[in-house]
Amino acid sequence: MNSVPTRFGPSSKSAPNVAIIGAGVIGLGIAWRLAAKGAAVTVFDRGAAGSGASHAAAGMLAACCEAEPGEDALVALGRESQARWPAFATELLKASGIDVELRTEGTLVVALTADDQARIHHHLAHQKKLGLPLEWISPAETRRREPHLAGKLAGAVWSPEDHQVDNRKLAAGLRIAAEAAGATIREHTPVKEISIAGGRADGVVLADGTKVEADVVVLAAGAWSRTIGGLTPDQRPPVRPIKGQMLSLKMDPAAPLMTHVIWAPGVYMVPRKDGRLIVGATVEEKAFDTSLTAGGLLTLLEAAWRTIPAIEELAIDEMWVGHRPGSRDDAPIVGPGPAQGLVYATGHHRNGILLAPVTVDAVARLVLEGTLEPAIRPFGIERFAPPRAAE
Ligand SMILES: Cc1cc2nc3c(=O)[nH]c(=O)nc-3n(C[C@H](O)[C@H](O)[C@H](O)COP(=O)(O)OP(=O)(O)OC[C@H]3O[C@@H](n4cnc5c(N)ncnc54)[C@H](O)[C@@H]3O)c2cc1C
Numbered sequence: 518m519n520s521v522p523t524r525f526g527p528s529s530k531s532a533p534n535v536a537i538i539g540a541g542v543i544g545l546g547i548a549w550r551l552a553a554k555g556a557a558v559t560v561f562d563r564g565a566a567g568s569g570a571s572h573a574a575a576g577m578l579a580a581c582c583e584a585e586p587g588e589d590a591l592v593a594l595g596r597e598s599q600a601r602w603p604a605f606a607t608e609l610l611k612a613s614g615i616d617v618e619l620r621t622e623g624t625l626v627v628a629l630t631a632d633d634q635a636r637i638h639h640h641l642a643h644q645k646k647l648g649l650p651l652e653w654i655s656p657a658e659t660r661r662r663e664p665h666l667a668g669k670l671a672g673a674v675w676s677p678e679d680h681q682v683d684n685r686k687l688a689a690g691l692r693i694a695a696e697a698a699g700a701t702i703r704e705h706t707p708v709k710e711i712s713i714a715g716g717r718a719d720g721v722v723l724a725d726g727t728k729v730e731a732d733v734v735v736l737a738a739g740a741w742s743r744t745i746g747g748l749t750p751d752q753r754p755p756v757r758p759i760k761g762q763m764l765s766l767k768m769d770p771a772a773p774l775m776t777h778v779i780w781a782p783g784v785y786m787v788p789r790k791d792g793r794l795i796v797g798a799t800v801e802e803k804a805f806d807t808s809l810t811a812g813g814l815l816t817l818l819e820a821a822w823r824t825i826p827a828i829e830e831l832a833i834d835e836m837w838v839g840h841r842p843g844s845r846d847d848a849p850i851v852g853p854g855p856a857q858g859l860v861y862a863t864g865h866h867r868n869g870i871l872l873a874p875v876t877v878d879a880v881a882r883l884v885l886e887g888t889l890e891p892a893i894r895p896f897g898i899e900r901f902a903p904p905r906a907a908e
Contacts, residue, residue, distance in 0.1 A: 532556045535884060536721045536731035538708045538745060540566035542684070543862050543869060544737035545691035545702075546877035547884075549612070552698035554885055559729065560700060561721065563707035567688030569739045570869060573761065573839020575787045575795045576684035577778055578602055578871045581649040582626050582676045585640070590895040591848045592647055595868060597892045598875035599678065605874040606682065612697060615690030617682040618790050624679035624778040625663060627824060628671040633782055637674055651676050665774045665827050681778050681787055684870045710746030711736065711859065718859035722747070733884050735860045740805075740840040742863040752855040755901055756864045758805050758840035762813040763797035766831035774827055783820035793834055796821045807838045841866050845901060851876055852889060852897035860884060861898055 532555040537544045540562035552558045560566070580595030606619045628634040644651050652675045659673040660666055696702060707724040711734050718734040736742055740758035768774050770792035779786045787795040799813045814836065821828050844850055844864030849872060854861045862880050865872050879890040889897075 533732040533884060534730070535559070535733045535735060536561065536729055537735040537737055538711075538721060539569070539736070539738035539741070539863075540692070540702055540704070541569045541571040541737065541739050541869070542567070542688050542691055542873045543571075543739070543865065543876055544735070545688065545695050546873050547735055547737060547862060547880045548695040548700040548702070549691055549698055550877050550881035551884060552695055552700040553612075554881065556885065558695070558700040559731075560695065560702045561706050561708050561723070561729075562702070562704050563724075563741075565704050566692050566702055567685070569741075570839045570841055571688045571739075572685055573763065573837055574684040574870050575763065575785065575797050576682045576687070576870050577624070577679065577785070577787060578681060579624060579676075579679045579778075579868075580871060581644065581651055581679050582624055582674060582780060583868070584644050584647060584649055586643050588847070589647065591868075592649070594848075594875060594892055594896070595871055596649075598872045599680075601874035601878070602680070602682070602871075609687075609690045609694055613690040613693035615686050615693060617687045617690055619680060619682050620790070621680045622777045624676040624780065625659060626674040626676065626780040627659065627666065628673060629667060629669060629782060629823065631671055634671040641674055649676075650678055663775050663777060663779065663825075665825050666779075667824055667826055679778065682870065683789060687870065687873070708738075708745055711748060711856075713747055713856050713859075717857040718854070731858075733858050733860060734854075735862055735880065735884070736854065737862045739863065739865075739869075740842040742842060742861075748855065754850045754861055754863050754898060755845045756842045756850070757802075759843040759866070760801040760803045760806055761798040761839050761841060762801075762809055762817070762836070763795060763799075763839070764814060764817065764836040765834040766794045766796060766828060767834045768792045768794050768831060774825055774831075779824065781820060781824035784817055784824065786821055786825065794828070794831065796828075798839075805840060809836050809838060842869070843867075849876065849896050850898050851879060851893045852883065854898060 534557040537560040580599045584592045656670040712720045720730040843866045850864040879893040
């Protein structure tokens with residue numbers, strides 16, 4: 518296994534002092550893992566812990582039906598993390614008392630028309646080549662599973678292993694677990710820059726100018742990761758915000774309109790145990806814009822209504838905007854950063870909830886043992902380095 522040039526490796530005697538920038542599920546999860554192994558951990562967030570994309574997400578663990586051509590390494594990472602989810606949820610329940618409500622009904626990717634069916638079949642052929650457990654089911658079988666689906670239906674892809682969790686409970690649970698393990702969480706404390714001295718990260722500088730020393734700095738600031746100073750522009754992770762508008766509706770928890778996660782053209786719907794139905798999401802290149810737009814919500818509601826007409830009776834519960842941390846190739850950036858003692862854990866784009874278990878385990882190993890788990894090797898920052906000019 519690779520030895521990694523962080524300051525701490527297997528030979529170091531004491532556990533490191535770690536500063537983590539960002540208290541989303543990635544930063545909090547890493548804090549939990551590191552603090553539980555004896556590291557002195559401080560997590561900084563410019564706002565409230567868990568209030569970024571980790572609050573905004575739908576919580577789908579969709580490694581299979583999201584699989585797209587050209588993303589084979591990412592699919593493998595997603596499957597690895599998906600496999601770790603049940604144990605991760607159980608461990609978190611023990612450590613925090615919070616049940617993240619891992620629901621295992623699976624996902625249906627619904628085709629309403631023959632056009633949808635043709636498009637879905639095209640994807641399915643590729644997904645099957647990757648060995649993913651997906652299966653086409655007839656309109657009758659689809660309706661048997663979800664009786665409230667629209668009258669006109671062409672069938673669906675059944676994905677039995679794409680589950681969901683409540684991401685807000687996940688962030689809350691990780692925070693409790695991290696603090697119980699000894700981590701300090703400093704909310705409303707923005708980091709201005711990473712301090713680099715002699716090619717090594719030696720702490721963070723806060724917005725008020727205070728320097729906080731650390732042996733290892735983990736950059737986990739989600740969509741904001743590129744805004745943290747101290748690094749040259751080409752050393753910063755190529756991450757940008759990808760805006761998503763979402764809303765939730767209120768179902769009767771005793772008689773929900775659906776129990777599976779449902780994907781349909783232009784929308785997905787995620788039913789929660791408490792009766793909330795999450796309806797998402799727009800995908801917009803609008804930087805850090807936080808506005809909810811009539812067009813965005815109309816598109817989502819119309820697509821949801823075409824799929825499950827009975828939603829028109831449901832009350833609106835909440836509407837919100839989040840920013841996915843999108844990297845240049847849509848895959849996360851996890852591994853050693855461009856200075857010793859600096860670790861990147863960012864760019865999780867639309868899959869940060871799915872990828873939380875594998876990311877936090879791998880980063881903890883990297884920091885404590887100096888080793889790079891095979892699962893994350895394809896996801897280092899070096900993949901974005903410009904090609905060397907011919908000599
Ligand atoms: C609408 C939407 C739907 C999604 N649905 C899903 C889904 O179904 N499944 C899935 O797996 N993923 C989903 N995602 C993606 C997922 O939410 C993210 O990939 C994941 O939450 C990223 O976690 P994070 O901890 O890296 O980022 P965040 O949760 O954004 O955390 C980053 C933190 O860094 C803090 N920060 C920023 N700047 C500073 C600073 N200068 N100093 C200190 N702290 C700072 C922020 O305040 C924030 O709390 C969705 C995202 C969105 C927006």
